Amino acid sequence: SQQGEEDPQALSIQEGENATMNCSYKTSINNLQWYRQNSGRGLVHLILIRSNEREKHSGRLRVTLDTSKKSSSLLITASRAADTASYFCAIHTGANSKLTFGKGITLSVRP
Amino acid sequence: ETGVTQTPRHLVMGMTNKKSLKCEQHLGHNAMYWYKQSAKKPLELMFVYNFKEQTENNSVPSRFSPECPNSSHLFLHLHTLQPEDSALYLCASSMGLAFGGATNEKLFFGSGTQLSVL
Numbered sequence: 001s002q003q004g005e006e007d008p009q010a011l012s013i014q015e016g017e018n019a020t021m022n023c024s025y026k027t028s029i030n031n032l033q034w035y036r037q038n039s040g041r042g043l044v045h046l047i048l049i050r051s052n053e054r055e056k057h058s059g060r061l062r063v064t065l066d067t068s069k070k071s072s073s074l075l076i077t078a079s080r081a082a083d084t085a086s087y088f089c090a091i092h093t094g095a096n097s098k099l100t101f102g103k104g105i106t107l108s109v110r111p
Numbered sequence: 112e113t114g115v116t117q118t119p120r121h122l123v124m125g126m127t128n129k130k131s132l133k134c135e136q137h138l139g140h141n142a143m144y145w146y147k148q149s150a151k152k153p154l155e156l157m158f159v160y161n162f163k164e165q166t167e168n169n170s171v172p173s174r175f176s177p178e179c180p181n182s183s184h185l186f187l188h189l190h191t192l193q194p195e196d197s198a199l200y201l202c203a204s205s206m207g208l209a210f211g212g213a214t215n216e217k218l219f220f221g222s223g224t225q226l227s228v229l
């Protein structure tokens with residue numbers, strides 16, 4: 001399978017806590033991307049990390065990439081109720097613009 | 112707003128109907144995509160167009176017929192669908208491939224068309 005696989009499938013935390021979501025994959029990648037989807041809406045790009053990068057930050061988001069373990073993690077710090085959504089990792093492989101998505105993680109942040 | 116607009120937002124059709132989904136992007140992108148999203152399954156890439164040329168057809172049944180008249184518009188024509196085709200159909204766009212390929216592109220998605228086939 002060339003898709004990323006997210007873990008856990010669902011996560012429920014209290015507002016203010018940190019949320020950690022993981023993604024594993026099996027092939028060589030050009031980059032790995034994380035997207036967010038609110039219920040009934042399209043996906044929104046959050047962050048992209050290239051295969052030669054190990055960590056990136058964007059606001060309250062921190063993404064790490066370990067190509068030796070073929071895994072990535074997305075950390076959302078100081079979560080808010082508005083962070084409630086589904087989160088997807090997508091891996092970019094090959095020489096074309098082909099992104100392969102996982103099944104997603106459902107994050108619920110309780111007020 | 113992401114700059115990608117899909118219509119209609121919801122569609123209910125019978126198995127003998129013919130309908131079309133429309134996608135328009137206002138981002139000046141050159142690549143457009145159709146994805147299918149079903150519950151509990153990964154997003155499935157259906158078609159990719161780059162500079163109006165179809166570059167990917169992911170073994171999609173012929174009852175789904177894409178059309179890309181220009182880099183800003185993408186259609187998905189539907190006919191003789193099955194109930195298992197009920198899903199959220201998402202359109203996306205990206206900068207697109209130039210010579211040599213583009214390996215760090217991100218996608219911009221529309222809000223999708225929720226399709227129900229009765």
